[in-house]
Amino acid sequence: MLFKMIRGVLYHQRAKMLLIAFTIVLGTSLATGMLNVMWDVGDKVNQELKTYGANITVKPKDASLLTDIYDVGEGEQLSEAYLNEEDLPKLKTIFWAFNIVDFTPFLEADASLPDGTDAKIVGTWFNHHLSLPTGEELDAGIAGMRSWWDVTGGNWLDESEPSAASSVMVGTLLAEEKGWKIGDEITLAGSAKEMTATVAGIYDAGGDEDLEIYAPLDLVQALTDREGKVDRIEVSALTTPDNELAQRAAKNPSALSSRDYETWYCTAYVSAICYQIQEAIPNASAAAVRQVAESEGTILDKTQLLMLLITALSLIGAALGISNLVTASVMERSMEIGLLKAIGARDRSITFVIMVEILVTALIGGVAGYFLGFGFAQLIGQSVFGSAIEMKLKVIPIVAALITLVTLAGSLPAIRMVLRLRPAEVLHGGQ
Amino acid sequence: MRLEAAAVEKWFFRGKGDRNRFYAVQKTDLALASGKVTVLTGRSGSGKTTLMHMMAGLLVPDGGQVLLDGKDLYALDDASLSRLRNQTFGMIPQGADVMPELTVLENILLPRGICMRERDSAYAETKENCLRLLEQLEISGLLDVRAKELSGGERRRVCIARALAARPAVVFADEPTSDLDDESTRTALSVLRQAADDGCAVMIVSHDAEATDYADEKRKMDAGHL
Ligand SMILES: Nc1ncnc2c1ncn2[C@@H]1O[C@H](COP(=O)(O)OP(=O)(O)OP(=O)(O)O)[C@@H](O)[C@H]1O
Numbered sequence A: 001m002l003f004k005m006i007r008g009v010l011y012h013q014r015a016k017m018l019l020i021a022f023t024i025v026l027g028t029s030l031a032t033g034m035l036n037v038m039w040d041v042g043d044k045v046n047q048e049l050k051t052y053g054a055n056i057t058v059k060p061k062d063a064s065l066l067t068d069i070y071d072v073g074e075g076e077q078l079s080e081a082y083l084n085e086e087d088l089p090k091l092k093t094i095f096w097a098f099n100i101v102d103f104t105p106f107l108e109a110d111a112s113l114p115d116g117t118d119a120k121i122v123g124t125w126f127n128h129h130l131s132l133p134t135g136e137e138l139d140a141g142i143a144g145m146r147s148w149w150d151v152t153g154g155n156w157l158d159e160s161e162p163s164a165a166s167s168v169m170v171g172t173l174l175a176e177e178k179g180w181k182i183g184d185e186i187t188l189a190g191s192a193k194e195m196t197a198t199v200a201g202i203y204d205a206g207g208d209e210d211l212e213i214y215a216p217l218d219l220v221q222a223l224t225d226r227e228g229k230v231d232r233i234e235v236s237a238l239t240t241p242d243n244e245l246a247q248r249a250a251k252n253p254s255a256l257s258s259r260d261y262e263t264w265y266c267t268a269y270v271s272a273i274c275y276q277i278q279e280a281i282p283n284a285s286a287a288a289v290r291q292v293a294e295s296e297g298t299i300l301d302k303t304q305l306l307m308l309l310i311t312a313l314s315l316i317g318a319a320l321g322i323s324n325l326v327t328a329s330v331m332e333r334s335m336e337i338g339l340l341k342a343i344g345a346r347d348r349s350i351t352f353v354i355m356v357e358i359l360v361t362a363l364i365g366g367v368a369g370y371f372l373g374f375g376f377a378q379l380i381g382q383s384v385f386g387s388a389i390e391m392k393l394k395v396i397p398i399v400a401a402l403i404t405l406v407t408l409a410g411s412l413p414a415i416r417m418v419l420r421l422r423p424a425e426v427l428h429g430g431q
Numbered sequence B: 001m002r003l004e005a006a007a008v009e010k011w012f013f014r015g016k017g018d019r020n021r022f023y024a025v026q027k028t029d030l031a032l033a034s035g036k037v038t039v040l041t042g043r044s045g046s047g048k049t050t051l052m053h054m055m056a057g058l059l060v061p062d063g064g065q066v067l068l069d070g071k072d073l074y075a076l077d078d079a080s081l082s083r084l085r086n087q088t089f090g091m092i093p094q095g096a097d098v099m100p101e102l103t104v105l106e107n108i109l110l111p112r113g114i115c116m117r118e119r120d121s122a123y124a125e126t127k128e129n130c131l132r133l134l135e136q137l138e139i140s141g142l143l144d145v146r147a148k149e150l151s152g153g154e155r156r157r158v159c160i161a162r163a164l165a166a167r168p169a170v171v172f173a174d175e176p177t178s179d180l181d182d183e184s185t186r187t188a189l190s191v192l193r194q195a196a197d198d199g200c201a202v203m204i205v206s207h208d209a210e211a212t213d214y215a216d217e218k219r220k221m222d223a224g225h226l
């Protein structure tokens, strides 16, 4: 009999029940969409930022100490401290080796040109092939880490070609000033030697680099008689956004409790990776390139906060909507409810009937909303991140719990009304 | 079986403050006994429905007591009072209220449906009883019609059948004949009389002069007094 009544009501009040279902569809879809995007977006934003370039620089310990103290600009080193080129592959041996995406060494010098002027020449790897002791094969270098450079003439240096050893790439402003073209032979005089090199590529970096010459590391080492030495290393690593633990650790890892230390060390925080790089490379000081690392965390935090906010608001909205609709539906049926009470139905059974109605409606709305929300997530994924959003299974129970909670909360005023309704007040006659 | 109102009173507020307190029923005694038909008459607004609701366990009195075989009705817990309303009392409300989405038969079996399964023997008995009552009230053709499609008089008779089908010990009929023609009025009243003869205590509120012909006891209500 009770179920017959439920069916009757669902059919009778189908317009109202449809509205309730629709409200739930909206709430669920927004929550599903946002939560899916939120959990997927962490990885997505990280990847986005990764293409932006290096996020860790490694310098010789003494140099970084002195430049820090005397606040001198990058490149102007006070002492003759260097890292060893042979230590570079060790970057791929740290705990988070897998998160190290790319890296490249730099060695800077001033070269005198035949016309009497000086130009800054930077030695680096372009696509340096490494065969690691682990068996991993890897091409590391500036080609991957300056992917936004626009090579306007010629090509990126390809280190696998023998001619690369005596080739250089020139910034567009410098090339213009000197009238250099692809294939031109230029003479470079370093502190130790004079060499000729071929212009193999001209690039537009949109910065100071446009007035510089980029050459293979070996060439600059030979030019200045600094075999096997590098000034600094840039590393691109996938990192987890910093949290409070990471910030404490960044100040002083040894002050952490052993459990915190463990957690920190085994999480890909930028500070943990820096710490591990220092462990691996003797006499090195690794530091996060601050703007990038920070914006990474902040953007992520802000996006996720925004999405949580939208989720919360949409759920509150749904609860209010449900509360209105259910209250109206109960009010409309106050005579029937009063009658049921008068013939001996207990509050409990009446509440049960009404809750079953609403929960059935919520279930239908929730399922529809979930799929709609997943569609939303895809839409956002495609338009904002240009990739599909992965279906996170943990979203299902969370959304189900949230929607149940919202439905119950929304029904509360109506249930209170049912409990308060006195049959004598509605059975007066003269409806 | 004896249901007794002892000095019950009920007031309502018409506006704020104690001065606006308005007595719908004032210190009233009334007793219903098995086999007796008590007819209550009185002008509109004199408190008849209010008194009936208090006796039927639907409205808590502001003073006095309602005693069922000496036990205070309103001292019972919610579960017991609900059971009492379901199994001991039968109520014909003034508004002829029915569940619009249920059929006539379902409406009449509703009190049974609330508290027992369809396979219980009492349920089957009630159903038989119901068919007989519908026959008497001349609405047996409407058995499977949805209640919302019924006319006022038909609804009224469905309410009478619903109240009587489970053979309650007390029947409350609030103007059971208000929208019936003379002929149907007589059948309705005789069905109620019959219930009393079968051992039921019947309380009828009616403006109909005819109702008094079926009464064992007549009371008149005036501005909250009997
Ligand atoms: N819930 C209520 N709130 C306020 N006043 C009420 C309420 N119920 C009844 N009253 C008042 O109490 C008085 C008695 O009402 P009651 O319904 O008992 O009259 P009645 O004798 O049944 O009248 P009728 O013959 O018209 O049905 C009326 O004046 C009514 O306005």
Ligand SMILES: [Mg+2]
Pocket: A428, A429, B048, B049, B050, B094, B174
């Ligand atoms: Mg009345």
